[in-house]
Amino acid sequence: MVHVFVETNWVVDYAAPSHRQTPAARALLARARRGELGLHLPAFCVVQAREVIRKRFQPRGEADAIRQFVRWATSADKLTIPERDAAMRTVNMFESHVRSELDRLDSRLAGLRDEPGLEIFAMDDGQLKLAIDISFVTRLDAFDQSVLAAVLGRSDAIRALDATSEFAFCELDSDLQPWDRQGRARMDLRELYDQRAIWVYGDFDMSAPVRPTNWHPGSR
16 A cells, blocks of 8 residues: 655645645545545644635635726726626626635535545654654754654554555655755755655655655665
8 A cells, every 4th residue: 555645735735715726636635535545644734724725815815906907907998898897797706706615614624534545643642752853853843843753653653554555745845855946855854754765746646756866876
C-alpha cells in the first residue's frame, strides 16, 4: 500500500469555493476512495484550512472591484446599459454563490471524516516529541515543525505494522520541500525524508517526485 500524506494546502484546494478548487486535489481523494492509495491528513490542518478559506475567499473584494470596473466602463461608453445590467447580475450571482458555499464550509470539512481511504489523525506523544527534535535541526516555524513531525511520526507507526508500506508526501509549501527555489537540495529536510524513504511531490498529481539538482549518485 502507498500511503500519501497531505496537509493544509490540500484541504484548501479541495474545500475552497468551487471555482477556486484544484482538480488535482479532488482527484487525489478520488484515488483514495477507489483504494489506490491511503490518504493521511493531520487533524490540526483542518482547523488551519478553515481559517485560510474563510479569509482568502471572501467574495466582497473581488465583486466590488468588478462592480467598480463596470460602472467606469459604462460611464466611458465601453459598455451598453444592457451589458452593464448583465454584468452586474453576474457579479451578484458570483457573490451570492460564494457566500453560500462558505456558509457550508464546516459541513464540507466535517464530511472528510467519513471519506473512505482518508484518515484524519491526531498527533500522539511520539509525534509531539519528534516536533521538539525537529526544532533543533531545522529552521521551520512551529506549525511546519508540527506538520513534519506528524508526517514522519505517522509513517514510522505505519511501517511498524507493515514493513512493505511505501510513503509519499504531497507538499506545495516550499518551506517543507527538500529543495530550495533554485532546485538545490535542503539537506536538513532531505535527510529526514530519506531516513523514512518518503518521496516528496510538489503537486497532487504525483506524476514524478522532484529530485534536487544536486541529488547525488546512490540517492533514492
